[in-house]
Amino acid sequence: MSAREPLPRWLGLGAWLGPVLFFALGPVAVLLLRSVWALGGDALSAFSGEAGAFVNTLVISLGASVFAFALGAPLSLLLFRTDLPLRGTFAVLFMLPSAIPPFIWGMGWISLASPRAGYLNRLLGEGTLDIYGPGGIAFVMGLSGLPLVLLAGAAALRRVDPALEEAARVCGASPVRALLAATIPLTMPSLLSGAVMVFLMAVSAFGVPYILGVSATPPTRVLTTRIYELVLLGGEGSLARAVVLSTALLLLTPLALWATWALGRSGRVRLSAGKGVSPRLFPLGRARLPATLAAGAVGVLLVLLPLGAVALTSIQRSFGATLAWESLTLRHWSGVLFEARTLQAMGRSLLLATGAGLLVCAFGLASAVLQRQFRRLGAGIEALAVWPYAVPGTVLAIALLIAFSRDLRFILFDRIALVLALSHTPWLLLIAYAAKYLALGTRNTSEALAQIDPSLAEAARVSGAGPLRAFIDAPLPLLRPALFAAFVLAFLSCATEITMSVLLVPAGSQVLGTLLFELQSYADPAAASVLACAFVALVLLGQGLLSLVQRRAAEVR
Numbered sequence: 001m002s003a004r005e006p007l008p009r010w011l012g013l014g015a016w017l018g019p020v021l022f023f024a025l026g027p028v029a030v031l032l033l034r035s036v037w038a039l040g041g042d043a044l045s046a047f048s049g050e051a052g053a054f055v056n057t058l059v060i061s062l063g064a065s066v067f068a069f070a071l072g073a074p075l076s077l078l079l080f081r082t083d084l085p086l087r088g089t090f091a092v093l094f095m096l097p098s099a100i101p102p103f104i105w106g107m108g109w110i111s112l113a114s115p116r117a118g119y120l121n122r123l124l125g126e127g128t129l130d131i132y133g134p135g136g137i138a139f140v141m142g143l144s145g146l147p148l149v150l151l152a153g154a155a156a157l158r159r160v161d162p163a164l165e166e167a168a169r170v171c172g173a174s175p176v177r178a179l180l181a182a183t184i185p186l187t188m189p190s191l192l193s194g195a196v197m198v199f200l201m202a203v204s205a206f207g208v209p210y211i212l213g214v215s216a217t218p219p220t221r222v223l224t225t226r227i228y229e230l231v232l233l234g235g236e237g238s239l240a241r242a243v244v245l246s247t248a249l250l251l252l253t254p255l256a257l258w259a260t261w262a263l264g265r266s267g268r269v270r271l272s273a274g275k276g277v278s279p280r281l282f283p284l285g286r287a288r289l290p291a292t293l294a295a296g297a298v299g300v301l302l303v304l305l306p307l308g309a310v311a312l313t314s315i316q317r318s319f320g321a322t323l324a325w326e327s328l329t330l331r332h333w334s335g336v337l338f339e340a341r342t343l344q345a346m347g348r349s350l351l352l353a354t355g356a357g358l359l360v361c362a363f364g365l366a367s368a369v370l371q372r373q374f375r376r377l378g379a380g381i382e383a384l385a386v387w388p389y390a391v392p393g394t395v396l397a398i399a400l401l402i403a404f405s406r407d408l409r410f411i412l413f414d415r416i417a418l419v420l421a422l423s424h425t426p427w428l429l430l431i432a433y434a435a436k437y438l439a440l441g442t443r444n445t446s447e448a449l450a451q452i453d454p455s456l457a458e459a460a461r462v463s464g465a466g467p468l469r470a471f472i473d474a475p476l477p478l479l480r481p482a483l484f485a486a487f488v489l490a491f492l493s494c495a496t497e498i499t500m501s502v503l504l505v506p507a508g509s510q511v512l513g514t515l516l517f518e519l520q521s522y523a524d525p526a527a528a529s530v531l532a533c534a535f536v537a538l539v540l541l542g543q544g545l546l547s548l549v550q551r552r553a554a555e556v557r
Contacts, residue, residue, distance in 0.1 A: 009373050016366045024388045024435035027403035034402060035247035050226055050245055056134060057222040061202035063138030068145045069195035076153025083281040085292050093299045098147035099539050101496045103207035104532045106140045107520055108306025111313045119309055132216035140208050143302055145198030152194030156187035179282055193260045200256040204392035206499040211521060223249045224394045231503060246398045253390050314529035336530040349512040353494035356433035360490040361483050364441020368449045382442060389439035393499035400432055429504045433494040441486040448482035484549055492542045496535050
């Protein structure tokens, strides 16, 4: 221990590191140990028996990433590199799938393309479109992951030096030729990196594969849905097979992250010293009107139409009923929103989401401060905080179930006994939420703290304030917008979460995510659509509030 790093700093590091290791990384380590222990038995034969689910997972995830890349690459060029009218509006429209849970997009496309009752099939003929099966799952997950490719493309286009295109133009290349030869090759690694993230998102998905795969003919099962079925079956044998499948699912995560890192390194663009990035927008000329109409048609078809279908289903007497004024009603809205179990699930979800948001902000702020204090350990601290976000929700839930399936007893000084009983309690779900979305607090506060001059806290210390008082008076007020953004993002993610909630919610109780899953899968799709509309309204309200706060913070700066 050096003089520059006194004891309180190390105590703070231990106070942060202990809960993160015990509740976030420890359960995953226990899962891996259980899997290694199972390898001595019939784990390999158990995995071979589930090879179909593994192959389906890979095929569907590859299909989703290919669809997102094929649509996102030209859209990113069109929205962020050309003089397309209404570029800002189209950008917001195509970013919307990232804000709304994929499960709701799956519900929308069931309403549109269900073979018998879908609205499009009523126009085109029964059975013309069939959203169920591997193709439908890949399509919906690719649509949900489209913003990942768009964001990667936008970031890459901002980094490309416009002098490269200008040099190509000086050498005699046409504007199109200069764009194809200079800009697109440099943005391609970033676009592929976004596609890899779509692959990882599709691998981790549970809700969409369940509602579109289990009801398919024949049923399409992936790793996440098989794990869910095995957990429902219960028994030691089923749980052991679920552990093996969870480990296989977990191993896909570092492979995808390594591919993203490698593509990011190959696509890194270094600007010349002193060069500003202000690329000239590519003129569409006569193609402006057709391009605008094409972008609008794609946005309406892929984004607005599914949301409209969910809203229409919510006011039908029953899903599949003949479309007529007589069949429209608001009884589902009053019946669902004011039902006792809905109010109970809403209250439980709001409490858990609020608690998880506060934990995410607190531990995220602590990790940002520790990264500044321990610069040599900064990368490791950030990795520990961010890594659980990359772990599939199904795997994290199974890991927590196994690690805390029994009460843990701690004896202190041979006199005091502490019992940690988390199994079948809402506390386990709260821990899962906080661990999963800790990265939101860490990234937001770390980036904000890096922009604050350390001399502010040093000036407060010189004036006689202690370390804590100096931090509260100087940096903390400047971090409030970042902390608020982290809280809102974590709150919305937890309030609309389905995968971990389905596996960890205590028996006899529900949260909004499990209620939506139950209504859509087993009960009444029309009632589920009411809850989905409430989800969309909550997300849009939260995103609007977040944008307002960020805009005001930017004006203050």
